[in-house]
Amino acid sequence: MAENQSNGNGSLKSYDAHVPEIKFTKLFINGEFVDSVKGRTLETIDPRNGQVTARVAEGDEEDVDLAVKAARQAFDHGPWPRLPGYQRGRIMSKFADLIEENIDELAALDTIDAGKLFGMGKAMDIPLAATCLRYYAGAADKIHGEVLKMSRELHGYTLREPVGVVGHIIPWNFPTTMFFVKVAPALAAGCTMIVKPAEQTPLSALFYAHLAKKAGVPDGVINVITGFGPTAGAAISSHMDIDMVSFTGSTEVGRMVMQAAATSNLKQVSLELGGKSPLIVFDDADLDTATDLALTGILFNKGEICVAGSRVYVQEGIYEEFEKKLVAKAKTWSVGDPFDPNVRQGPQVNKKQFEKILSYIEHGKREGATLLTGGERMGTEGYYIQPTIFTNVTEDNMIVKDEIFGPVMSLMKFKTVEEAIKRANDTRYGLAAGILTKNMDLANTVSRSIRAGIIWINCYFAFDNDCPYGGYKMSGFGRDLGLDALHKYLHVKSIVTPIYNSPWL
Template sequence: MANLSNCNDDSNNNGSFLKIPKIKFTKLFINGEFVDSVSGKRFETVDPRTEEVITEIAEATKEDIDIAVKAARQAFDSGPWPRMPGAERAKIMLKWAELIEENIEEIAALDTIDGGKLYSWCKAVDVPEASNLLRYYAGAADKIHGEVFKTSRNLHLYSLMEPVGVVGHIIPWNFPTVMFFTKASPALAAGCTMLLKPAEDTPLSALFYAHLAKLAGIPDGVLNVVPGFGSTAGAAIASHMDVDAVSFTGSTETGRKVMMAATMSNLKPVSLELGGKSPVLIFDDADIDKAVDLALFGILHNKGEICVAFSRVYVQEGIYDEFEKKVVEKAKTWVVGDPFDPKVQQGPQTSKAQFEKILSYIELGKKEGATLLTGGKRFGNKGYYIEPTIFSNVKEDMLISQDEIFGPVMVLSKFKSIEEGIEKANSSKYGLASGIVTKNMDIANTVSRSIRAGIVWINCFFAFDVDCPFGGYKMSGFGRDYGLEALHKYLQVKSVATPIYNSPWL
């Protein structure tokens, strides 16, 4: 059994490691103001450490989405943001980044109490990444330009890169801060206006970011934050005739619905970053201790609630037995508990629904005939904590090997040859991320070109960079976040032709 760090100690759960911030913003943010929903509906957001309600949040429904779209439309059609020089947009984005850094501890605490994320990780990585994304795309805002074409006809031809318009962003609950700025930053740099719907499980930091955007000088209507449920607010965004593009990150099932709604309305372009069941291939020549650390971090980071998690671990048969023994021993030392505790490595699952889903998959794995090596149970009796769990003797057709569990559950298998390893890695409907652990670069280069996934990590995990495009193959979606490719999602090309004197076109 993994180590438990005061997970059920009342003083700890009430924030003895850090003073819990007062919740300041619970209303919708539309047209530069915090407002109640039209219906007056509110929903509860729950602290997964304690299972207690933190506060109630205004719930956006179709009527609120209509109002927010109208504000964003007005801001795009008549407001200053799309017409502002890129350098001026950049100044405001940079100010927003500064304000985020000034409030880093409060924001990190909000994501910890709302989503069960490690406070230390939020403070060191997630919130700084928000500022990093803003600064990166601010640097691109004044470098958006088209081309002049040399043609065979007597024409002066050039292209313009123009903002696509009003964008709808729908983001998930596992990385509320990073996903907010992964979507908003390039769209803002492009000159778009937008609605952003945070997940109903983790709305607190998004509303705080809206407050900081106002202070930074983002004009009214440019950014609208509309917490609500996918079936109402999300559906209204995806199907709205006056939303020009949608960017969605979440499950493949919901991504289908978003795409269908966009198609059935105004054929708006859609970008989808969806589910994953990422494989890692560990070869005989690997340093076993490093491979164990990498595989465990790959599945237990962020309590397994990560689309790129190394949830399928394939180990070459020459080192399989030693690897299995060591990975189980290491998993039993993994520290689970209050995410404010700096010693803790794994906090609670984000919600009761996700907690119950993970436990149901663990039971399913037992019924399917997989061998439970460690874990498999709730951790403690308060909060949505689950033991780090490892299955072996997993067949490729088992649901625990095919479905995205989105929790701290590793499925462990062996392979013989490089060819068999590649075949197993590709035996999934998903293709988001993958990993290779080897000292042999010939193997690394061969396998990386054969795995069908949007990113391949060689001897590392979670190696993202804002310059590097990220997205999926197969049912993990299409379109790319990060890099300048993400900026281009929010731009469209207009060609302009002018006849030259004595042209036959006159």
């Protein structure tokens, strides 16, 4: 059983002194915090104990419509798309400075909303959000078209222009990271936007709206609508005055977003969806490194990450030793209050996700898989689950096929390179994959054979602002991060004129 930070009576130790005052709970429309039209609110729950943290405005179709009108006005007549790129970049850099000035409070908001590790938020999530803003701030004045060499006596060139009003629908597992992965390139491109954070994790998004206004982002450019997917999210996907939707979430909801976009104004859609990523460990891999990466690949962010290495394939020559070492390390993995600096895994985001993960664990047992470690809840309150490893599974098992989105690994043995490639590709998803080997010829061969959007060789979760990220197959299409993300928020316009004395005159 993994270590549990307990206070001795079966419940988890309290770190309530870290909990910040909740300052922003209303919708943010046209530069102002306002109540929802119908005056409804929703509860946000602290997953450490299942208690209500705050009541936040519940926006729906009418509120989305108001936000879209503000964004439309800001795009069609406001200064943001018309500012020189360097001026947009200066405001974005100021925004980044303000994030860093409020790092403790922002990290704490994501902890009490999503169960994220407070120390990790301070060290990674919040600083990297500021870095992401600065990356795209630096690109804002480098948006260039091309001069075309035409095949006839014509002069042609292209312009890159902002796509317009964008709807961002972001998930609950990385509230800060996904906010800026979407918002930063769209801001740099000159777009205006409506952001709908997940109903489970609205608090930091509202704080970022406050900081955006303080930084000088004009009213109407960033609007934040908190609410539920079937109401507020659906209204964004189907709105006739939204030009593009960028969505990160489940494949099932991604289908609905795409259908709504197609049946309304045929708006552009970018989808980053589910994953069931393989990690392939070859015989020559270093065992300590491989077991550490395998555990991190499934337990980081308590498994609530779409690129989690939930399917681990180990070559038969080292399988027995790998399994033994992996299980021993998993049993020492510390689970507890995410404010505790000694903890490596906090609670699942909410009761629904907690129960879903436990139901998959029970299904794995019923399917005949061997439970090597874990498989139970931890503590008597909150949504904590032990690190869980199954073996004796096949690609037909539900726990291997479905995205569980929790700390549940399926560990499998393989013989040949060809078998590993075939089994790694035997999934409807194609988001990420990992390859562990000292043979770079082998790594390069396998990486070209796996159908996934990003392949990590001898590392995992190696994200960078400059590296595009997105899926194949049912993991979606479109790319976040890198200049690919900037370009997806830009239309390409071609302009052609005849050359003097051309027969086209």
